[in-house]
Amino acid sequence: MDTLHQILSPDFLLRNSIYTSVLVGFACPLVGVFLLVRRLVFMGVALPQISSTGVAIALSLPMWFGFKLSEHSSHSAHMFAFAGSITFSLAAILILAFLERRGSGQPEGRLGTAYVVSAALSILLLSKNTYGEIGWLDMLKGEVITISDFDLGLTAATLSLVIAVLGTFHKELLLVSFDREMAIILRKRVVFWDALLYVLIGLTVSMAVLSVGPLIAFGFLLIPALTAHLFARNMHGFTMMASLIGGVVAFLGFCLAYSFDLPVGPTDVVLLGGIYACAWIVARIVPAGGVRQPYKAR
Amino acid sequence: MKKILIGLILICISAALMACQKKQAQAPAPLHKKLTVVTTLFPLYDFARAVAGDKAEVTVLLPPGVEPHSFEPKPEDIVRIAKADLVVYTNEYMEPWAVKLLKTIAAKPVVVDSSKGVTMLKADPEEEAEHAHEGGHPQGWMDPHIWLDFANAQIMVQNIADGLIAKDPANREFYTANAHAYQQKLAQLDEEYQAGLKNCPKRVFLHGGHYAFGYLAKRYGLSYHSAQAVNPDAEPTPAKVAELVKEMRSNGLKYVYNEELLSPATAEMIAKETGATVLMLNGAHNVSKEDFDKQVSFLSLMRQNLVNLKKGLQCP
Numbered sequence: 234m235d236t237l238h239q240i241l242s243p244d245f246l247l248r249n250s251i252y253t254s255v256l257v258g259f260a261c262p263l264v265g266v267f268l269l270v271r272r273l274v275f276m277g278v279a280l281p282q283i284s285s286t287g288v289a290i291a292l293s294l295p296m297w298f299g300f301k302l303s304e305h306s307s308h309s310a311h312m313f314a315f316a317g318s319i320t321f322s323l324a325a326i327l328i329l330a331f332l333e334r335r336g337s338g339q340p341e342g343r344l345g346t347a348y349v350v351s352a353a354l355s356i357l358l359l360s361k362n363t364y365g366e367i368g369w370l371d372m373l374k375g376e377v378i379t380i381s382d383f384d385l386g387l388t389a390a391t392l393s394l395v396i397a398v399l400g401t402f403h404k405e406l407l408l409v410s411f412d413r414e415m416a417i418i419l420r421k422r423v424v425f426w427d428a429l430l431y432v433l434i435g436l437t438v439s440m441a442v443l444s445v446g447p448l449i450a451f452g453f454l455l456i457p458a459l460t461a462h463l464f465a466r467n468m469h470g471f472t473m474m475a476s477l478i479g480g481v482v483a484f485l486g487f488c489l490a491y492s493f494d495l496p497v498g499p500t501d502v503v504l505l506g507g508i509y510a511c512a513w514i515v516a517r518i519v520p521a522g523g524v525r526q527p528y529k530a531r
Numbered sequence: 532m533k534k535i536l537i538g539l540i541l542i543c544i545s546a547a548l549m550a551c552q553k554k555q556a557q558a559p560a561p562l563h564k565k566l567t568v569v570t571t572l573f574p575l576y577d578f579a580r581a582v583a584g585d586k587a588e589v590t591v592l593l594p595p596g597v598e599p600h601s602f603e604p605k606p607e608d609i610v611r612i613a614k615a616d617l618v619v620y621t622n623e624y625m626e627p628w629a630v631k632l633l634k635t636i637a638a639k640p641v642v643v644d645s646s647k648g649v650t651m652l653k654a655d656p657e658e659e660a661e662h663a664h665e666g667g668h669p670q671g672w673m674d675p676h677i678w679l680d681f682a683n684a685q686i687m688v689q690n691i692a693d694g695l696i697a698k699d700p701a702n703r704e705f706y707t708a709n710a711h712a713y714q715q716k717l718a719q720l721d722e723e724y725q726a727g728l729k730n731c732p733k734r735v736f737l738h739g740g741h742y743a744f745g746y747l748a749k750r751y752g753l754s755y756h757s758a759q760a761v762n763p764d765a766e767p768t769p770a771k772v773a774e775l776v777k778e779m780r781s782n783g784l785k786y787v788y789n790e791e792l793l794s795p796a797t798a799e800m801i802a803k804e805t806g807a808t809v810l811m812l813n814g815a816h817n818v819s820k821e822d823f824d825k826q827v828s829f830l831s832l833m834r835q836n837l838v839n840l841k842k843g844l845q846c847p
Contacts (some may be wrong), residue, residue: 381800
């Protein structure tokens with residue numbers, strides 16, 4: 234209880250860290266449900282890594298163009314990393330989504346290739362940067378413990394924007410995700426709504442990667458949505474449940490990490506995995522009539 | 532279509548092979564009148580060039596600015612090692628790859644384990660304190676940062692000199708004299724630290740980086756806490772950071788240290804929380820490219836550390 238009091242205290246040392254974790258925990262599942270609905274689960278694997286590569290490319294630009302970036306902890310370095318992350322994420326997601334719709338062959342293969350090539354490219358870029366790795370590794374893997382007020386502000390602003398847009402246009406986004414043919418028939422601007430959704434996904438993933446790193450971003454993108462999927466009766470419930478699971482686990486994971494002297498990110502992901510496993514077992518035991526009906530859009 | 536595809540693949544393979552050949556052709560033919568010495572870390576590089584003087588060409592494997600704990604040699608590095616007359620590495624805990632690799636190289640350069648004769652400390656400081664009274668060879672992972680105890684550094688210099696003499700016995704006196712001169716400088720540095728730190732009212736210092744200064748702290752009777760374990764890839768835990776803040780406040784510390792080549796974010800956060808100031812404490816694993824080009828020395832880095840330590844410990 235003492236630990237909980239400490240954590241909930243407004244002047245808690247790591248308040249920025251916990252606020253960011255919970256924000257990411259709430260926001261990532263909101264876009265994760267769309268990845269699940271659109272059967273783009275593997276994109277949730279590849280995107281955080283691609284975003285991380287965008288950070289590596291952005292931080293390599295000074296070397297390529299002959300100027301020096303200021304110290305790692307400065308706002309400009311973080312904005313640079315954010316710009317690289319989001320640019321690369323958006324480009325990748327739009328290309329992958331386009332190929333998904335138009336291309337032949339195995340989408341999983343494309344996504345798997347994108348993931349492994351991005352990971353390798355990050356390593357190569359790091360190895361060739363004459364300014365060395367100062368702070369890069371932290372930016373590539375996320376720095377949830379040392380979130381500054383600026384980073385918290387940037388994360389909050391970006392994710393709030395994502396949540397607001399998702400909330401405002403959720404019907405349109407659901408329609409084009411669930412029933413594309415119907416959307417076309419109803420003359421909805423399918424390409425526009427698709428593009429908007431991918432922009433929102435890209436923004437969320439970029440911000441999450443910079444704050445908490447690719448591993449945790451992926452965990453929060455998919456596992457809460459997978460868990461909620463076992464019990465949700467409709468899309469609204471699905472979304473809310475996934476977001477709630479993400480936010481609560483982010484908070485609980487932080488508490489556990491603080492109490493048992495563990496790193497936050499891996500604790501969150503293992504906790505998510507444990508909850509998903511338990512939920513899966515419960516879903517098998519509870520009678521089908523009450524819970525296991527497929528979800529339906531409102 | 533299939534033929535076009537096969538043709539394209541063959542063209543790509545040929546282009547790649549030609550690129551490799553071009554790189555080899557452009558590499559200048561090495562002049563091997565001097566010994567070639569390859570070292571793994573910056574302190575070894577500095578010690579080796581002091582001892583070898585103009586009798587050897589000393590290089591360092593770790594590129595400037597690169598964090599050493601996660602360094603793995605590339606194929607080009609392995610070729611350099613194989614072609615060297617002498618290879619100097621720190622110890623098996625700093626460069627685990629070195630022990631395995633050096634056994635497999637057919638050319639068999641003279642290999643110097645610079646930690647030979649050094650008493651190592653455990654990587655976990657609490658475990659070290661618990662077993663301090665026990666004798667014998669300690670088990671488990673050891674703290675690899677041996678060069679930060681200047682008595683150890685003198686042993687490392689001697690090991691390097693012995694390696695050079697083994698390879699080039701004709702210049703024994705030259706290497707011995709240089710090693711002795713450098714050991715004198717290290718001994719003088721040690722005395723400066725002893726004198727500078729003995730009357731400091733604060734006897735504890737906190738570091739926002741990884742656990743690197745255990746040897747230094749032990750030698751001068753100081754207490755030392757760091758945000759991360761020996762390997763800087765390990766993430767600092769929230770409990771550890773909170774503990775450090777508590778230590779800062781309970782000891783009335785006004786300074787917290789960060790380290791070279793790693794993010795200062797943890798140190799800055801602790802400083803912001805406690806109203807402290809961040810100072811650099813350089814572990815000298817590696818230096819930045821700018822410092823490398825300026826030819827900074829191990830001794831100058833340690834002297835700057837002493838200035839910052841005295842400030843942080845509020846020494847008179």
